[in-house]
Amino acid sequence: MHELTSRRGLLFGAAAVSAGALLTGCTSNESDDEPAAADQPAAADKPGKPVTIGFAGPQADHGWLNAINDNAKRRAEKYSDVTLEITEGSNDTAQQIGQIETLINKKVDVLVVLPADGRALTQVGLKAMRAGIPVVNLDRVFNTPQAYRCWIGGDNYGMGLSAGHYIGEKLKDKPDARVVELAGLDNLELTKQRTQGFDDALKNYPNIKKVARQAADFTVESGQAKMAQLLQAQRKFDALWNHDDDQGVGALRAVEQAGRDDFLMVGGAGALSAFQAIERDDGVLKATVLYPPTMAASAIDLARALGQGKGVGGLAEYEIPASITLYSAVVDKTNVGRYMSTGFK
Secondary structure (H helix, E strand, O other): OOOOOOOOOEEEOOOHHHHHHHHHOOOOOOOOOOOOHHHOOEOOOOOOOOEEEEEEOOOOOOHHHHHHHHHHHHHHHHOOOEEEEEOOOOOOHHHHHHHHHHHHHOOOOEEEEOOOOOOOOHHHHHHHHHOOOOEEEEOOOOOOHHHOOEEEEOOHHHHHHHHHHHHHHHHOOOOOEEEEEEEOOOOOHHHHHHHHHHHHHHOOOOOEEEEEEEEOOOOHHHHHHHHHHHHHHOOOOOEEEEOOHHHHHHHHHHHHHHOOOOOEEEEEEOEHHHHHHHHHOOOOEEEEEEOOOOHHHHHHHHHHHHHOOOEOOOOOOOOOOOEEEEOOOEEEOOOHHHHHHHOEO
């Protein structure tokens, strides 16, 4: 499941896919004899200074987290000048700290860290920075910007905002429209952010009322059980926003068992199963809003640029940004083919 990141930074394109293209692009729109903006060096696809990147994340016990690891590995393999030192991953704070300290002791050039707990791992981030190893903090944010050189991650509030606007536009001409929400774990700040974004978007559509909200646990089983409860309690509604595509698998089972097809459903995160259901267009799931695991590929791009002392292609600055917040794009039948390759299992 995905952790809240309260830092809201630079918006890059429609998703992390476009962010990755921007990060790796050098001066593709300029001829060899024309200088880039401000004549700054930028990271490019062609080989440069060798860089060893240490990558430490939590245990891949969720489809999205497994996709994070896969994206980092595949991106690193793209570059002949990158060596990736990747840890096994752990949800145990002490164990993950130990794994990161091992990477520090190996004197890697740059660290990419997705902490199991941002607060708990802040000190080891500080330790790396003080050792002269720049840190790219991925998604779950450390307590202080002093613990990282760059933060890149998703936008939980933006997920809710995008879902709310998509549903709002679909129902804007329907009098007294009713929507329900299948949220994630309520003890997580990210869940509150997603709900807040959804509620704020719906304020733009006075004809729409949210009539129910049920929290699940980001699992298939909880999605099925909680969705069954929603369907039992709400005999009629027009749209559902489900926070997470993994729990959405269970939610769709409950919908099928109840024989309901009288509403549209919007998911969250960007699972392959959701993309495939959207493409088939034979059920209630019509769209999902992204929380793209491709951010890990972009984190490798950023780490490589840091290790080579480069900036970001397409920007005038000599240095990479301090913060990048990815956009929560809506994927529906009109554009699902574009994103299919990014879907996680």
